[in-house]
Amino acid sequence: MTCQELHAHLPAYVDGELGVVETLGAGAHLAECPRCHLLAEGERRFRELLRRQPRETAPAELRARILVRCRQEAQRAAIRPWVAPVLATAAAAVLIAVFAVGQPGFHSTPLAGDLVAQHIAYAQIERPAEYATADRADLEAWLRQRAGLQAPVPDYSAAGIRLVGARIAGIRGRKAAYVLYEKGHTLLSVFMLPAPDDAELAGPRVSYRGQEYFAQERKGYRTVWWTDGPAVFGLVSMLDYDALFECADRLREERARQSRL
Amino acid sequence: MVIRWGRSDDRRAEFEEVALVHLDALYRFALRLTHNRAEAQDLVQETCLRAFRSFHRFDRGSNCRAWLFTILRHAFFNRLRRAGRETPDGDPVAWESALESVTSEARAAVDPEEEFFQTVLHGDVDRALKTLPLPFREAVILVDLEGLTYKEAGEALGCPIGTVMSRLWRGRRLLRQALGRYAREHGYLGGRE
Numbered sequence: 518m519t520c521q522e523l524h525a526h527l528p529a530y531v532d533g534e535l536g537v538v539e540t541l542g543a544g545a546h547l548a549e550c551p552r553c554h555l556l557a558e559g560e561r562r563f564r565e566l567l568r569r570q571p572r573e574t575a576p577a578e579l580r581a582r583i584l585v586r587c588r589q590e591a592q593r594a595a596i597r598p599w600v601a602p603v604l605a606t607a608a609a610a611v612l613i614a615v616f617a618v619g620q621p622g623f624h625s626t627p628l629a630g631d632l633v634a635q636h637i638a639y640a641q642i643e644r645p646a647e648y649a650t651a652d653r654a655d656l657e658a659w660l661r662q663r664a665g666l667q668a669p670v671p672d673y674s675a676a677g678i679r680l681v682g683a684r685i686a687g688i689r690g691r692k693a694a695y696v697l698y699e700k701g702h703t704l705l706s707v708f709m710l711p712a713p714d715d716a717e718l719a720g721p722r723v724s725y726r727g728q729e730y731f732a733q734e735r736k737g738y739r740t741v742w743w744t745d746g747p748a749v750f751g752l753v754s755m756l757d758y759d760a761l762f763e764c765a766d767r768l769r770e771e772r773a774r775q776s777r778l
Numbered sequence: 779m780v781i782r783w784g785r786s787d788d789r790r791a792e793f794e795e796v797a798l799v800h801l802d803a804l805y806r807f808a809l810r811l812t813h814n815r816a817e818a819q820d821l822v823q824e825t826c827l828r829a830f831r832s833f834h835r836f837d838r839g840s841n842c843r844a845w846l847f848t849i850l851r852h853a854f855f856n857r858l859r860r861a862g863r864e865t866p867d868g869d870p871v872a873w874e875s876a877l878e879s880v881t882s883e884a885r886a887a888v889d890p891e892e893e894f895f896q897t898v899l900h901g902d903v904d905r906a907l908k909t910l911p912l913p914f915r916e917a918v919i920l921v922d923l924e925g926l927t928y929k930e931a932g933e934a935l936g937c938p939i940g941t942v943m944s945r946l947w948r949g950r951r952l953l954r955q956a957l958g959r960y961a962r963e964h965g966y967l968g969g970r971e
Binding site for chain 1: 798826827830831927943953
């Protein structure tokens with residue numbers, strides 16, 4: 518390596534950024550050339566001087582402000598996926614729900630109307646879950662403590678349906694456990710409440726894997742519900758019926774498992 | 779279609795862990811670009827929010843610090859443009875030729891025996907840094923003051939490693955000359971004029 522070549526490589530040499538061959542070449546040249554050696558020393562000491570400069574830290578207040586803004590941003594981002602497909606049909610669907618509840622004799626089911634109305638209402642809230650957790654056992658404990666409800670929280674993760682959390686809802690004047698899941702951008706609501714009388718429950722009957730369900734669809738919202746002992750369970754979502762019945766089946770299983778314990 | 783959509787709490791926690799650990803470095807970089815604390819804070823906040831919004835697009839295997847510096851630079855250049863000023867990413871060729879005039883000064887070899895290193899006063903480096911054209915200043919800040927490798931600096935600056943190297947070389951020369959001048963002003967180096 519000549520002096521000129523060394524000068525070209527000097528910054529990378531002191532930064533340890535040269536390849537093995539160049540590093541060896543530069544080292545060999547420096548061992549022989551006192552002037553270049555002096556130059557390299559100067560370069561190295563200057564680099565150390567720069568690295569020794571005091572490092573100011575960001576004000577704590579800036580960090581706090583950024584965290585708050587990120588939180589706000591996350592909440593805005595969280596509401597968007599659900600609201601976008603829902604908003605277009607929300608007004609119509611709410612009308613149906615109100616109509617169904619308000620008019621005796623209307624052939625739609627009062628309970629299903631209430632469940633759909635709840636589903637739509639919470640799909641539009643920034644954080645639909647009153648208690649947000651993806652831990653099933655944690656959520657079951659919360660529902661037990663908060664509402665005295667022994668509500669099963671099945672695992673739907675194999676179908677890509679994730680647990681979001683839960684809230685306590687009032688459905689037809691009764692305290693209900695309301696568990697929220699999501700698949701992609703689609704919300705799945707699962708309700709459990711003490712069974713109301715038969716008139717409120719009635720609806721089109723469907724059989725799936727030997728079990729009887731009620732099911733109805735209004736404006737893309739599918740509702741599946743059934744009684745299980747003293748409780749009624751209801752699922753509402755824009756997911757297709759296959760997914761809903763599969764979820765219902767799992768829920769029955771989980772409920773049976775829980776009652777065996 | 780199933781779109782993966784993580785819970786916002788998870789995303790925020792990950793962002794804090796992966797990105798916000800570089801907040802101090804971002805703040806120092808912003809401070810050295812803007813020379814103004816309020817503006818630097820503003821710039822860092824804008825950078826972090828932009829990064830948070832596009833965090834789902836950030837490749838987890840790549841270098842987060844370089845990615846954040848890139849976002850900060852773009853935000854800073856946008857501000858410069860809005861203020862009607864030139865930016866190095868606008869027309870690189872024009873910048874390089876403009877830099878030529880400055881660097882003829884840098885080509886002059888530094889005196890290897892200069893002995894001002896121990897006498898540099900607090901704040902001198904930042905004062906000298908301000909006199910450097912932006913492309914040199916960026917390279918020196920990222921590599922010498924923040925400790926990025928050439929590769930990381932190349933990612934952050936959006937240029938090849940060779941360019942990082944040459945900017946760094948010229949930046950260091952200019953910086954050293956400026957510091958030498960200050961040392962003479964302070965009276966630590968005499969008899970050379």
